[in-house]
Amino acid sequence: MTTNEPTVLLPGIDEAEAKKRAGAFARLLRMPLGLLSIIILVAFVILGLLEPVLSNHDPLFASLQHINAPAGTSGWLLGGDQYGRDIWARVLTSINVSLISALIGAGVGLVFGSIFGLIAGYAGGRADAVLSWIFNLLMTFPSLILVMVLAPVIGTTYQGMMAIFGLFLAPGIFRLVRNLVQGVRNELYVDAARVAGLSTWRILSRHVLYVVRGPVVISTVFLASSAIGVQAGLAFLGFGSTQTPSFGSMTGDAFANIYTEPMQFVWPSLFLALLNIGLIFFGNAYRDALAGPQAVVAKKRRRHETSQETVTRYEPDGSVGGGLLKLRNLRVSYPQPDGSEKNVVEGLSLDIHPGEIVGLVGESGSGKTQTAFSILGLLPKEARVGADEMRLAGDSLIGVSQTQMRKLRGGVISYIPQEPMSNLDPSFTVGSQLMEGLTKGMSKAEAKRTILELLERVGIPDPARTFDSYPHQISGGMAQRVLIAGAVASRPKLLIADEPTTALDVTVQAEILDLLRELQGELGMGVLLVTHNFGVVADLCDRVVVMRNGHLVEEGGVREIFHHPSQEYTQELINSILDEETVRMDPPVVVGSQAGGAL
């Protein structure tokens, strides 16, 4: 219930939703970096494909008249090299060599890595252990040196070398795919597909491959770039056939000639660099595109915020009532990607008197948690909070700095969360986390004694042992007791509990509710209990506030709300509660052999 998931009404799809539907590729085209990289890559592919048309000479043809010919010589677009060969023709051939190297290297890596990654991740167990061992071993080999050593065995063609090099690229893909698949395998929708009778192959291709696709494309692009680099490097060092021009051999030749004709070195380097830049940009842009519309929204939000900073209004009215919490016309809104605002709380007014337990009830998206968090000052940064008045024990909470708010939270207001486990740091003992808030005013020994007393007070059977335990060593119910102990340690005036028992079993819930009732009686604190459970409300609350879609629907004494709700919505809610008298009595229906015949 902490999520404020917007309820989507079915009729009519709004624009934003339609935009979100556009695939990652369409989004890629809309990004400047994505478009640029695609243009570069497409240009390279076209140049490579049109090589026979675009070049006037065979890349190996040498003309004595054109030794070191300058660029622009008629028919020799980029001039001739030291042997009188056409640099333009050689560049075009090199583009093809590079692209083929990329395809072979990255392709072999992709095929081996993803097939075995899928198997290891999906099958798990022994298959995973064996495959992981093999690929880890492969990872330890110095691939470049091995390719050089193996060069005489596998022949000197660059294709063969790239195929071997591709094998050494496979572990990267393997690990990526395996880890992703392991994550997806435990998703409920994969279980549902298994129950639906889909074959393993179908599950892999429909559900698993989809999740794996994006990250694999990105890393394959980077592998392609590294394959091109390695091929060029090997050729530069002189490995491979001298008959095949490539960026490596071209730079190698030009390097020998660098003092006389430096420009000959520039051409192959320039094209090689452009090709790699294209690939890297593409990988980065695709990653951003996959991150989806959310990434764009976040950016827009921030910009929006800086434009209008202070919306909060403070209208002092002088009168300080006898109430503990006085809240008038609370408004909480979030800026939307399209520039509009989504109001999650609109004009809520609320009073809590000392020693009173107020239940704040509503369904998900009603704004009840947003209300509680705005009192605590814990809403996310992009939230805009405004109120005519927000006073706690007479002091205004509006415009209070973060440090002051932190002080208030430690002393006057306390908070009990919904998920006890996720609110304890797993790497520190329970005791040390409780000590943190206390050690300021007292000595360590004193603080420890206070906490042990508190732990005993909240019904923890062996306080000393729990004090030294890590959060994972205690149960959810115990963790909630620990958090309650922490919350009441400072004897707060107002305790805000956000669905404090929702994550707990009913028997534990009953105990926690007992504990809250006792502590409230002892300390005389006011309690704001946010919940969707009317049983909990009936058990604990004096007064009830019903919320819906950010508005206050109705408020009143607990008996009044349960027995004589005045608003239609409250009546609907109360009627939805499953009453305890009705027990299903109708006998099972046997439709006979044609079970499910209605469909």
Added chain:
Amino acid sequence: MTLLEVNDLRLSYPARGFRKKSPEVLKGVSIDIAPGETLGLVGESGSGKTTLGRAVLGLAAPTGGSIRFAGQDITNTPTKERRGLARDIQVVFQDPYTSLNPALQIADILAEPLIAQGVEGKEARKRVLALLDRVGLPANSADRYPREFSGGQRQRVAIARALALKPKLIVCDEPVSALDLTTQAKVMDLFLELQRETGVAYLFITHDLAVVRHISHRVAVMYRGEIVETGTAAQVTNHPRDPYTQALLLAAPTADPDRQKERREARWKMMREAAASSATAG
């Protein structure tokens, strides 16, 4: 005639670490379900109720005992033969957010079980639209993604997927626990309606006694891997015999301040008596 018969089922997960004893999650569980019947399976977290459901679905491998479906032993059916059972046993999971693949359109999600059984193309589409209509979703839902739906609507999609193959048994694992109160009531009505119409049986797993009372013909209460009590819904939820069931019933708060006060006091009395009897025994 029984549809599902689980006999003395045992299941333990392999222990982590060397020579550690593997903890038994199911310690000899026996239940049975007749055609068209709902068996409510109640228990707290860690009681093994979800594991029992997964064992019936073939998603967890039992270490002992047997599961029989329509007279046929399905305890440890190999994956391939298991696929044939998809037509008869289906599932609705608790979390409608993770049980639907976010990348697929509703039509593809619903067509999945149909395609697996060889129904394709126009016929599949026709059946998908009929299914959507059956669970109360508009036909234009077919070309949308799960994220465009609320929790209750997603759960309707999940129910439609389970119904696609006209199964004889649906394992429902906490299907209404994640839903809002008003939505919960509507989804439960849908479950009841579908059962009356199609005669499908439910193994309805939940921790919520109020839910179980409304939907079950019979109720089984599970505690620490064992069934502690089985009986008709009226008997188990109104006159429980087992002390754990009694404690469970008294712990569930009722939505009436005065009656809840009575119940709370009854629970305290029971706790005091239990403490006193254990003191005299010790």
